[in-house]
Amino acid sequence: MEKLAVEVVFALEERQALLELKVEPGVSVAQVIGMSGIAAQFPAFDFDSLEVGIWGRIVSREDSVRHGDRIEIYRPLQMDPRDARRLRASAGQGN
Numbered sequence: 001m002e003k004l005a006v007e008v009v010f011a012l013e014e015r016q017a018l019l020e021l022k023v024e025p026g027v028s029v030a031q032v033i034g035m036s037g038i039a040a041q042f043p044a045f046d047f048d049s050l051e052v053g054i055w056g057r058i059v060s061r062e063d064s065v066r067h068g069d070r071i072e073i074y075r076p077l078q079m080d081p082r083d084a085r086r087l088r089a090s091a092g093q094g095n
Contacts, residue, residue, distance in 0.1 A: 001025055004067040008036040010045075012075065017041055029054070029071055030061035038073070050074055 003022040010017050019036045029052055033039075039047045051074045053059055065071065 004065060004069075006032055006065050006068070007070045008033060008038055008073070009070060010038055010042060010073040010075070012042075023065065026064055028061060029059060029063050029065060032065055032071055033061075033073065045075065047073060050076070 001024070004025055006021055006023055008017075008019045008021065017038055019038060021032060021036055023032055023035065027035075033047060033052070039045070051058055052061060053072045053074065054063075054065070054069045056072070
């Protein structure tokens with residue numbers, strides 16, 4: 001069987017990681033994240049507790065990946081986006 005090409009991404013303001021992997025069909029999102037080794041690059045984060053998505057859509061870690069999937073690991077928000085917009089507006093910075 002042909003392997004699937006997938007990506008795993010995680011980003012901070014100052015640093016990003018995009019890892020490309022070839023995986024067997026039928027592997028889960030959680031398995032791909034584990035295979036990627038991304039947790040070792042960002043030891044301050046508990047990757048088992050962070051939300052994950054594929055191309056901007058929240059998914060379960062048990063979901064199987066497909067060829068071309070981009071697995072995104074979402075870090076916790078520092079501030080609600082609506083509150084951030086209000087602060088920028090009150091400071092005269094607009095959107």
